Amino acid sequence: MTPELIGIVAGxxxxxxxxxxxxxxxxxxDGEMTVTELVDETGLGxxxxxxxxxxxxxxxxxSRRKDGLFVYYGLADRDVFRLCDIMCARLEAETxxxxxxxxxx
Amino acid sequence: MTPELIGIVAGxxxxxxxxxxxxxxxxxxDGEMTVTELVDETGLGxxxxxxxxxxxxxxxxxSRRKDGLFVYYGLADRDVFRLCDIMCARLEAETxxxxxxxxxx
DNA sequence: CCCCTATATTCTCATATAGTCGTACAGGGA
DNA sequence: TCCCTGTACGACTATATGAGAATATAGGGG
Numbered sequence: 080m081t082p083e084l085i086g087i088v089a090g091x092x093x094x095x096x097x098x099x100x101x102x103x104x105x106x107x108x109d110g111e112m113t114v115t116e117l118v119d120e121t122g123l124g125x126x127x128x129x130x131x132x133x134x135x136x137x138x139x140x141x142s143r144r145k146d147g148l149f150v151y152y153g154l155a156d157r158d159v160f161r162l163c164d165i166m167c168a169r170l171e172a173e174t175x176x177x178x179x180x181x182x183x184x
Numbered sequence: 185m186t187p188e189l190i191g192i193v194a195g196x197x198x199x200x201x202x203x204x205x206x207x208x209x210x211x212x213x214d215g216e217m218t219v220t221e222l223v224d225e226t227g228l229g230x231x232x233x234x235x236x237x238x239x240x241x242x243x244x245x246x247s248r249r250k251d252g253l254f255v256y257y258g259l260a261d262r263d264v265f266r267l268c269d270i271m272c273a274r275l276e277a278e279t280x281x282x283x284x285x286x287x288x289x
Numbered sequence: 290c291c292c293c294t295a296t297a298t299t300c301t302c303a304t305a306t307a308g309t310c311g312t313a314c315a316g317g318g319a
Numbered sequence: 320t321c322c323c324t325g326t327a328c329g330a331c332t333a334t335a336t337g338a339g340a341a342t343a344t345a346g347g348g349g
Contacts, residue, residue: 080210080268082203088271089203096198099337101190114296127338129297139278148295148346158270163185165263166193173244204307219326232308234327253316253325 094138095162099123100131104159107141111153199243200267204228205236209264212246216258 080088094100099121106112106120114132118125132152135141140159144151185193199205204226211217211225219237223230237257240246245264249256 080206082207084272085206085210086203087275088268089201089206091201091271091274092197092206092267093201096194096196096201097337098187098191098194101185101194101197102187105185105190115294124339125296126298126340130337133297139274145296150296156274158274162197162267162270163193165267166196167189169196169244169263170192202307220324229309230326231310231328235307238327250326255326 091138094134094140095159097131099127100135101163103128103131103135104140104154107152107154108160111142111144111151113149113151115149117152196243199239199245200264202236204232205240206268208233208236208240209245209259212257212259213265216247216249216256218254218256220254222257 095104102121102123103117106117112120114125114128117123117128117132121128123131132141132143136143136152139155142153142155144153200209207226207228208222211222217225219230219233222228222233222237226233228236237246237248241248241257244260247258247260249258
């Protein structure tokens with residue numbers, strides 16, 4: 080892995096390393112939503128949601144479809160969930176290890 | 185996904201969203217290394233490397249083994265590379281899509 | 290055409306943190 | 320014992336960026 084590639088990949092991880100953005104991606108799990116819908120769903124501010132969506136879109140995490148006044152954002156693919164699944168599996172493994180440590184105390 | 189879980193997962197992604205830390209993890213690909221070796225390998229400052237290692241260790245990304253004066257850090261598992269592989273696959277897909285777009289211009 | 294709504298952008302502020310320096314602590318060796 | 324080396328820690332600075340307010344832009348309806 081060259082330093083340049085590492086930087087690019089780090090940028091992708093950093094994008095996911097923000098609860099607000101994961102929240103948005105999670106809200107999109109069941110299908111496309113408009114910005115306003117995402118604002119209502121997540122409780123974040125409109126400008127804030129819009130900015131996060133720009134970033135997610137520029138990195139290819141979400142799709143963007145404009146229809147009249149509304150812009151519909153959706154998940155570009157299911158990779159995000161594959162990534163989250165790996166993280167969650169790690170969390171489970173940690174939790175089990177900790178439980179075992181406590182049990183053997 | 186509860187907001188709490190989202191926060192925890194985001195913390196994991198954020199840890200990987202830093203080139204210096206990915207650099208360290210990449211250096212550990214071939215086996216354990218001491219802090220000083222990692223300093224030489226990555227060109228980062230000693231205190232800096234040490235701090236990054238603390239974080240990576242606290243999140244379970246690296247193992248820690250003390251032997252006399254030296255502390256050997258190693259990859260806790262291969263998950264990091266599975267995660268990076270997914271990101272790299274995305275990059276490739278992006279690149280191909282862009283190439284097609286340019287070709288059809 | 291004017292107005293209303295949905296989205297994007299700009300600006301500012303506050304906060305988080307990467308990096309560095311100096312130092313403290315631990316573990317060997319003379 | 321006293322040094323020397325490897326590692327960790329605390330304080331500080333500079334920078335990046337998330338959040339919100341105000342504003343700009345775009346698109347549709349009267």
